Amino acid sequence: MRIKKIRLGNKEVMPFTIPSGIISTEASSLERLAKEIPEIGILTTKSITPEPRLGHREPVLAQYAQNSFINAVGLTNQGMEEFARSLDRLKIPDDKFLLISIAGTTPDEFRQLTKKLSPYADGLELNLSCPNVKQGGLQIGNDSRIVRETVSTVTSLTNKPVFVKLAPNLANIVETAMAAIEAGANGLTAINTKGPEEYKFEGYDVLTNKKGGKSGREIITLGLSCVQKLADNFSNIPIIACGGIFSANDVLAYENAGASAFGIGSALAMMKDSELRQYFSTLIRDLEDGTNNTSNLIKKVNMEYRKFRVTDRYDLADDFHVLVMDCSFEAQAGQFLFAWLPEKGEKPFSILETTPLKIAFSEKGCFTKDFAKLKPKDEIYFRGPYGISPEIPKNSKVALVGGGCGIAGINLFAENPNIEQVFIGAKDIDHLIIPRKPNDPNMLFLATEDGSAGHKGLVTDLLSIYHNADFFINCGPEAMVKAAIEIESQLTFPERIYSSIDYMTRCGVGLCGSCANEQGLRTCVEGPFMSNKK
Numbered sequence: 001m002r003i004k005k006i007r008l009g010n011k012e013v014m015p016f017t018i019p020s021g022i023i024s025t026e027a028s029s030l031e032r033l034a035k036e037i038p039e040i041g042i043l044t045t046k047s048i049t050p051e052p053r054l055g056h057r058e059p060v061l062a063q064y065a066q067n068s069f070i071n072a073v074g075l076t077n078q079g080m081e082e083f084a085r086s087l088d089r090l091k092i093p094d095d096k097f098l099l100i101s102i103a104g105t106t107p108d109e110f111r112q113l114t115k116k117l118s119p120y121a122d123g124l125e126l127n128l129s130c131p132n133v134k135q136g137g138l139q140i141g142n143d144s145r146i147v148r149e150t151v152s153t154v155t156s157l158t159n160k161p162v163f164v165k166l167a168p169n170l171a172n173i174v175e176t177a178m179a180a181i182e183a184g185a186n187g188l189t190a191i192n193t194k195g196p197e198e199y200k201f202e203g204y205d206v207l208t209n210k211k212g213g214k215s216g217r218e219i220i221t222l223g224l225s226c227v228q229k230l231a232d233n234f235s236n237i238p239i240i241a242c243g244g245i246f247s248a249n250d251v252l253a254y255e256n257a258g259a260s261a262f263g264i265g266s267a268l269a270m271m272k273d274s275e276l277r278q279y280f281s282t283l284i285r286d287l288e289d290g291t292n293n294t295s296n297l298i299k300k301v302n303m304e305y306r307k308f309r310v311t312d313r314y315d316l317a318d319d320f321h322v323l324v325m326d327c328s329f330e331a332q333a334g335q336f337l338f339a340w341l342p343e344k345g346e347k348p349f350s351i352l353e354t355t356p357l358k359i360a361f362s363e364k365g366c367f368t369k370d371f372a373k374l375k376p377k378d379e380i381y382f383r384g385p386y387g388i389s390p391e392i393p394k395n396s397k398v399a400l401v402g403g404g405c406g407i408a409g410i411n412l413f414a415e416n417p418n419i420e421q422v423f424i425g426a427k428d429i430d431h432l433i434i435p436r437k438p439n440d441p442n443m444l445f446l447a448t449e450d451g452s453a454g455h456k457g458l459v460t461d462l463l464s465i466y467h468n469a470d471f472f473i474n475c476g477p478e479a480m481v482k483a484a485i486e487i488e489s490q491l492t493f494p495e496r497i498y499s500s501i502d503y504m505t506r507c508g509v510g511l512c513g514s515c516a517n518e519q520g521l522r523t524c525v526e527g528p529f530m531s532n533k534k
Helices: 027-036 078-090 107-120 144-155 171-180 216-235 249-257 273-289 295-296 366-371 406-415 459-466 478-488
Strands: 006-009 010-015 038-044 061-065 066-073 097-102 125-128 162-165 187-190 195-197 213-214 239-240 261-265 307-318 321-325 336-341 347-349 355-363 379-386 400-405 419-426 445-446 473-475 497-500
Touching: 006 038, 006 097, 027 038, 027 078, 027 273, 038 261, 061 171, 061 213, 066 216, 066 366, 078 107, 097 107, 107 125, 125 144, 144 162, 144 445, 171 187, 171 445, 187 216, 213 216, 216 239, 249 261, 249 273, 261 295, 273 295, 307 366, 347 355, 347 366, 347 445, 355 366, 355 406, 400 406, 400 459, 400 478, 406 419, 406 473, 419 459, 445 459, 459 478, 473 478
Parallel strands: 038 097, 097 125, 125 162, 162 187, 187 239, 239 261, 400 419, 400 473, 419 445, 473 497
Antiparallel strands: 006 010, 061 066, 066 213, 195 213, 307 321, 307 379, 321 355, 336 347, 336 379
């Protein structure tokens, strides 16, 4: 198959995109994809609403079958004003088409969004099909009158291409598409996730929202059917096909059904940036050569929960606790897991010990307060591990630097024979966790803010004086980590400094994109310990 570019507005671009709400949900990751993956010609943003939305509490994503997911993110976004500010700083190459997805509850909200965001866009995608919100989404998509009014409102305000995103479970997808096209829509995106539906594990609703939209491998037949219906009725309208595309064969199937461009999302689960680049370049070669090598690049995703029982707990301080479980948890230093309390929520945690599993944590929000109520014999679910362990070169002299809850994140590293020094800081003696090693007391440096143990002050005070290492691993609050990096950068090369900062991590498998750092790297699959090398 010869790859045909698609003409959208005044641009001719490669016909691939990552659908709205997947991976490139932060401006930094959007810009990174734009620069690094030439095969992606259409850059689709997450759906933006007039006001900021927190979305739903975790879990927001679950895997109900291999390569098939159900999500209820709930249109989490920073709102149109802040998103516009981020677009001001965004540098998009000329050979990319920026498709800004917008979501409102009324035609007037779409009017506000269009006026605010259209100047930054090459085109707009109207999300009239989200199954995970109480207002808007499917409610609009199922009413042809409101669809026509909404699309008319948008097209009267911009001359840029307008796509309408449709759900597979609309009452009549062709009728909705007809209303959109008659009102001036230039193209269609099909399909959004299938839902809302439930997914239970051991009798519990996994998603905190209870219901969500299904995506991935198991909806490809449905997606092909919808695209075929739309293409049969609207042969001159470009269709961006989404839903279960994993391989070149899937792309060909959608092209034969009438699609003009192709959105690939669920297939990219667990892939680091380098693997995303390999996937898309291999996909192009497969299409050109008639091969199917992309299938070998799909990752096996483990989101299955395991039940554990609490056997012991230690209350080191009123707000600082250690839970001990009845089983071991196989993981490497630097990896993390998710703890799930049915009907309460889910959060990621560092692993203090693996045999048996131990978790140390501070009470900060609603979930950790519920977590802190657990007592011996109570049950809890964990999934993982996630992340990768930094490779420590042989003959390195390694220093560990941990502060606050970050102490738990470096504990497993302390078993490495190359550990030369360990620097630990906390607000007081009750919030200190001493690693099992080192055995040599001269290797251990303690600091507390109140002076109740070790040096009175910050852990970085000690690091600046007593450093004797050429490889550093940092974990803790952002201010502490940045201060440590500033000192360490004078002592060694950037690629020998690894740090973990607590970014928002909601899925752990790289799909939601919420944990992207300033460089656009998703820390759940690239880290959480990231090299300081730019």
